Amino acid sequence: MTNVADxxxxxxxxxxxxxxxxxxxxxxxxxxxxxxxxxxxIDLRVFGMLVALAIILLGFNVLSDGKFFVPNNMVTLxxxxxxxxxxxxxxxxxxxxxNIDLSVGSLTGFVAMSYALLMTDWLPNVMGIGPDFPFxxxxxxxxxxxxxxxFGTVQGFIVAYIGVPSFVVxxxxxxxxxxxxxxxxxxxxxxxxxxxxxxxxxxxxxSIGGTLTWVVGIVGCIAVVALLANRRRQxxxxxxxxxxxxxxxALGVLACAAILGLTYFANGNYWPAGLAHQYAVAHGITExxxxxxxxxxxxxxxxxxxxxTLVMTWMANRRSFGRYVYAFGxxxxxxxxxxxxxxxTIMKTFILMGVLCALSAAVASARxxxxxxxxxxxxxxxxxxxxxxxxxxxxxxxxxxxGAVLGAFVMASLKYGLSFLGVNSPGQNVAxxxxxxxxxxxxxxxRRRGGRR
Amino acid sequence: MTSRRLAALLGVGVxxxxxxxxxxxxxxxxxxxxxxxxxxxxxxxxAVSLNNYQQPRWAAADKPNIQKVVEDAGGKYIDAxxxxxxxxxxxxxxxxxxxxxxxxxxxxxxxxAILPAVQKAHDAGIPVIAYDRLIEDPDILxxxxxxVKVGEAEAKAVLDKVPTGNxxxxxxxxxxxxxxxxxxxxxxxxxxxxxxASGDIKILNGPDGTFTDAWATxxxxxxxxxxxxxxxxxGNTIDAILAENDSTALGVVGALTSKSYGFPxxxxxxxxxxxxxxxxxxKQYVDVWKNANELGKAAGQAxxxxxxxxxxxxxxxxxxxxxxxxxxxxPTDFTTPGNKTVKxxxxxxxPITADNLGDVMSAxxxxxxxxxxxxxxASDPGGKACGx
Numbered sequence: 112m113t114n115v116a117d118x119x120x121x122x123x124x125x126x127x128x129x130x131x132x133x134x135x136x137x138x139x140x141x142x143x144x145x146x147x148x149x150x151x152x153i154d155l156r157v158f159g160m161l162v163a164l165a166i167i168l169l170g171f172n173v174l175s176d177g178k179f180f181v182p183n184n185m186v187t188l189x190x191x192x193x194x195x196x197x198x199x200x201x202x203x204x205x206x207x208x209x210n211i212d213l214s215v216g217s218l219t220g221f222v223a224m225s226y227a228l229l230m231t232d233w234l235p236n237v238m239g240i241g242p243d244f245p246f247x248x249x250x251x252x253x254x255x256x257x258x259x260x261x262f263g264t265v266q267g268f269i270v271a272y273i274g275v276p277s278f279v280v281x282x283x284x285x286x287x288x289x290x291x292x293x294x295x296x297x298x299x300x301x302x303x304x305x306x307x308x309x310x311x312x313x314x315x316x317x318s319i320g321g322t323l324t325w326v327v328g329i330v331g332c333i334a335v336v337a338l339l340a341n342r343r344r345q346x347x348x349x350x351x352x353x354x355x356x357x358x359x360x361a362l363g364v365l366a367c368a369a370i371l372g373l374t375y376f377a378n379g380n381y382w383p384a385g386l387a388h389q390y391a392v393a394h395g396i397t398e399x400x401x402x403x404x405x406x407x408x409x410x411x412x413x414x415x416x417x418x419x420t421l422v423m424t425w426m427a428n429r430r431s432f433g434r435y436v437y438a439f440g441x442x443x444x445x446x447x448x449x450x451x452x453x454x455x456t457i458m459k460t461f462i463l464m465g466v467l468c469a470l471s472a473a474v475a476s477a478r479x480x481x482x483x484x485x486x487x488x489x490x491x492x493x494x495x496x497x498x499x500x501x502x503x504x505x506x507x508x509x510x511x512x513x514g515a516v517l518g519a520f521v522m523a524s525l526k527y528g529l530s531f532l533g534v535n536s537p538g539q540n541v542a543x544x545x546x547x548x549x550x551x552x553x554x555x556x557x558r559r560r561g562g563r564r
Numbered sequence: 565m566t567s568r569r570l571a572a573l574l575g576v577g578v579x580x581x582x583x584x585x586x587x588x589x590x591x592x593x594x595x596x597x598x599x600x601x602x603x604x605x606x607x608x609x610x611a612v613s614l615n616n617y618q619q620p621r622w623a624a625a626d627k628p629n630i631q632k633v634v635e636d637a638g639g640k641y642i643d644a645x646x647x648x649x650x651x652x653x654x655x656x657x658x659x660x661x662x663x664x665x666x667x668x669x670x671x672x673x674x675x676x677a678i679l680p681a682v683q684k685a686h687d688a689g690i691p692v693i694a695y696d697r698l699i700e701d702p703d704i705l706x707x708x709x710x711x712v713k714v715g716e717a718e719a720k721a722v723l724d725k726v727p728t729g730n731x732x733x734x735x736x737x738x739x740x741x742x743x744x745x746x747x748x749x750x751x752x753x754x755x756x757x758x759x760x761a762s763g764d765i766k767i768l769n770g771p772d773g774t775f776t777d778a779w780a781t782x783x784x785x786x787x788x789x790x791x792x793x794x795x796x797x798x799g800n801t802i803d804a805i806l807a808e809n810d811s812t813a814l815g816v817v818g819a820l821t822s823k824s825y826g827f828p829x830x831x832x833x834x835x836x837x838x839x840x841x842x843x844x845x846x847k848q849y850v851d852v853w854k855n856a857n858e859l860g861k862a863a864g865q866a867x868x869x870x871x872x873x874x875x876x877x878x879x880x881x882x883x884x885x886x887x888x889x890x891x892x893x894x895p896t897d898f899t900t901p902g903n904k905t906v907k908x909x910x911x912x913x914x915p916i917t918a919d920n921l922g923d924v925m926s927a928x929x930x931x932x933x934x935x936x937x938x939x940x941x942a943s944d945p946g947g948k949a950c951g952x
Contacts, residue, residue, distance in 0.1 A: 530791075
């Protein structure tokens with residue numbers, strides 16, 4: 112009796128203490144992991160988004176019996192994300208500086224219709240630039256970018272110098288620019304773009320090919336390593352703390368592996384059989400069993416998106432313009448008192464936005480080989496959602512460009528994945544809305560409790 | 565001086581109106597509806613409320629034809645554009661009534677949201693014509709193209725071309741009864757349902773196909789690209805595509821182009837510029853064309869008859885034989901989905917393939933031969949129709 116009474120509490124006591132010890136070990140392991148992670152200086156938010164994206168993609172892969180996660184599908188998904196992602200890079204700066212731009216969808220539609228009309232009507236019939244004129248596509252692209260910048264300038268001027276709230280100005284833009292699209296073509300769809308311009312559609316011929324893709328991958332890898340090394344040297348020079356050596360090496364290896372893995376994956380996307388066959392016949396190549404395999408590699412619109420993301424990130428982080436935008440977003444009065452020309456800075460964000468809309472319109476119209484009245488409808492919502500899912504805060508001052516691009520990919524992968532599984536649009540919208548709220552809620556939660564970061 | 569001038573003016577007016585009505589009376593044996601007497605025609609105000617001017621056909625085909633029929637008979641034409649808004653359209657109808665409308669032609673933004681406006685017209689003793697789109701009210705005259713027949717013509721053309729194989733179904737906005745009910749019913753009437761049941765045809769994108777929010781081209785393109793990827797992953801080929809209208813068909817062509825898939829037979833409807841061009845280029849097999857010129861004429865003629873005080877049952881119309889109602893030129897009963905019986909003129913659509921593109925070119929349609937033949941080579945399906 113006494114034995115039993117004695118042993119029972121003592122055994123439970125030792126059990127509890129064992130648990131406590133285990134928890135303590137786990138806790139310190141977690142602490143160590145967190146510390147190590149912090150030492151790599153990887154943006155926790157961007158990392159979280161990558162994980163979320165991976166979960167979404169793998170989830171769809173399981174639901175489709177492994178048919179989803181293949182190069183061909185991922186390339187389509189990436190192209191679907193491109194138009195919104197390009198604009199989202201600019202929306203980050205707009206929202207960071209405590210403004211909003213609701214007119215991006217309408218502006219994209221206007222410029223897309225302008226491209227279509229430029230190449231089918233205005234250039235050949237008004238300016239005498241026929242189909243054989245060299246670099247005709249570039250002339251059209253330049254004019255489109257000019258149109259985008261012009262609209263951006265007008266809206267930016269009204270916001271920055273006249274002081275009308277950007278919500279109102281761009282809401283007006285949303286309505287009136289969309290209306291103006293109608294007047295361009297009387298509502299008719301216009302098709303028939305320049306063949307070179309059409310390469311922006313990212314199809315088999317609108318991709319850079321296997322060899323060039325490897326070149327891009329390897330150059331990217333070298334650039335990352337050089338960047339890491341350079342940053343380390345710079346910090347040491349100015350006596351700033353540097354990452355531990357292991358963290359720098361791990362980061363470099365990881366980034367290189369990711370880039371080269373992506374390159375390998377993209378090269379697993381082959382030309383459609385019919386097109387490869389035509390190519391083989393035209394070039395007198397004897398086809399092996401199972402047809403000729405030509406790697407498509409990175410699509411041109413994705414190259415454009417990568418370029419836009421790099422340039423925008425560089426401008427946001429390394430140029431005074433970008434720093435002014437964040438300074439203004441963090442504290443407008445302080446920025447003003449510090450002598451920043453805040454009005455000119457704000458106006459520039461809108462001009463930049465117009466240019467990005469024109470680039471996005473180029474991809475959208477190339478994909479359709481023309482333009483319809485409804486190109487770009489609701490883009491403003493997808494773009495703002497992408498920026499917000501990517502960690503941009505409406506309070507101003509906070510937001511990253513790679514985050515917004517990732518946000519666009521998260522939203523596009525949901526839409527594409529559900530489409531792939533045969534879920535119709537109402538279901539897609541339900542899912543997109545829930546993910547939007549979840550992402551922002553998660554963000555708010557981590558920000559509130561994680562004062563350390 | 566002034567009184568003499570006034571008298572002269574009046575005289576000219578009377579002669580003009582008399583001449584006009586005389587013309588109409590002798591012009592067509594069935595032209596009774598336009599044979600309005602001089603006194604009523606001159607104060608016949610035909611009011612048209614369109615839900616939108618966004619598609620080019622309204623401004624280019626429907627409006628001018630209604631206007632011409634009405635004004636040729638000495639009537640007055642007024643209109644308003646509701647810009648896709650239910651509320652705006654209710655306001656528009658109020659305004660048109662206060663402007664002295666004697667007949668109201670309504671292209672409703674919504675089949676039921678428009679009912680308060682219809683009731684106001686009834687209260688004012690104004691007959692209402694539901695133009696192109698049904699209104700759920702027992703006292704209207706319904707003038708439209710047969711949407712079930714449109715679906716039938718789409719599916720028949722494609723099924724004749726591809727009797728067995730893998731099909732993709734691209735539908736319009738899930739909230740539009742044309743997209744979810746009438747057009748698919750036409751597809752089934754043409755034999756799609758039986759062929760699916762017998763296993764001759766397999767639908768690659770689920771039993772119901774894929775809907776396209778707001779009939780948007782970009783959405784249709786994104787959906788179609790996902791369907792092509794899925795087919796590729798499953799090892800299926802796409803043999804034919806039924807798209808409900810031209811804006812979605814245009815998105816399908818965009819997807820097929822960017823995926824370098826080639827162009828399996830594809831349907832559409834509306835007779836839009838880009839799509840008729842695609843028919844000539846061999847990128848779209850059939851475009852079911854609703855000649856809205858004739859629809860406008862029919863509505864104008866019916867409106868004049870109603871102005872004259874005729875009852876809806878006594879109306880007759882006189883339009884081109886190829887689109888005239890199968891039931892003839894007198895109204896027939898039509899049962900609405902809400903189980904109301906209304907009088908109707910239901911016109912017939914014309915399927916256009918590369919072989920009969922000439923029918924559109926010669927009809928005075930807003931899409932010209934130049935539009936249709938842009939970039940067409942002699943070896944393309946439409947080469948012959950384009951005179952190459």
